[in-house]
Amino acid sequence: MSVSEFVEPVGRRILIRKDESRQTTRGGIVLPDKAEIPTITGRVVEVSSQIERDEDFPVKKYDKVLFHPKNAIPVDLEPNNVLFVVPIEDVVAVFRRTKDKLPKEASAGESDALEEE
Numbered sequence: 426m427s428v429s430e431f432v433e434p435v436g437r438r439i440l441i442r443k444d445e446s447r448q449t450t451r452g453g454i455v456l457p458d459k460a461e462i463p464t465i466t467g468r469v470v471e472v473s474s475q476i477e478r479d480e481d482f483p484v485k486k487y488d489k490v491l492f493h494p495k496n497a498i499p500v501d502l503e504p505n506n507v508l509f510v511v512p513i514e515d516v517v518a519v520f521r522r523t524k525d526k527l528p529k530e531a532s533a534g535e536s537d538a539l540e541e542e
Contacts, residue, residue, distance in 0.1 A: 430502060431471070432470075432471060432500055432502060432508065432510070433471060433473070434471055434472070434473040434476075434510050435473055436473060436475060437473065437475055437476060437479075437512060437513045437514070438473050438476070438510050438511060438513065439469055439471065439472050439473065439476060439510075439511055439513060439516070440469070440472075440500070440508060440509070440510055440511075441467040441468065441469055441470060441490065441492060441497075441508070441509050441510075441511050442467055442468050442470050442508055443465055443466075443467040443507045443509060444465065444466045444467050444468070465491070465492060465494055466489060466490065466491050466492075466520075467489070467490060467492065467509070468487060468488070468489055469484060469485065469486055469487060469488045469489075469490060470486070470508065471486065472484060472485065472486055476513055482513050482516075483519070484513065484519055488519050488520070489519070489520040490516050490518065490519050490520070491516070491517050491518040491519075491520070492511050492515050492516045492517060493517060494509070494511075494515075495515065496511070496515050497510070497511045498510045498511075
């Protein structure tokens, strides 16, 4: 029987696995080693039960999020130390994808309706 450890955040917090730092931007700009970016991205690993029940914070496990690391608490559970317990208030965005695009006729009709109002 193997025993595994896991971290369960409590209160208004979530557990995030930080994405690897990029040294080159998408535009090809090389960042210096000491460049600090005030917000970083990561994947939600675990959500506290309080956040899970709160409809004001639609953050779910496996969501990719943008967060401010100032109040993030590192978790020393993995050798590369990329896990952080983060207050939900420090999550500034959730990355979403849409599966369907509006047909051109619908989007044109919607813009006409907005102009009439």
